[in-house]
Amino acid sequence: MADEAKPAGKPVERLFPFVVRSRMLIVGRETLARRKRSLHCILISEDISANSKEEVLRDFKDYPILQRYQSAQFAEFFKVRGAKVVGFKKSTLAKSIYGELKEFRINAPPRRTEEKQ
16 A cells, blocks of 8 residues: 555646636736746746747746646646646645656756855
């Protein structure tokens, strides 16, 4: 029974309907910028333009940014059309989603080493 701590083979997509239902989804770059305080992580689509990707990486460098799925899949999962950037509000649900998608993170975590001279 100890091997069942992390369910193998269950897709993270099973959690997306709960995100929509609990209103933990933030859609669009402008909305994300206004709600940085309550932001846990950001998910961008694979078909986002290079300029938009760089802008998101620059504007949200302190937050984990994940790149996975196509924007058409965002419409299917989250019931939003044309979205290429979505965020998740701080919650245990967002932590679970981030934990399962951690391997798709595209920015490095901030370094917190303080050198004393």
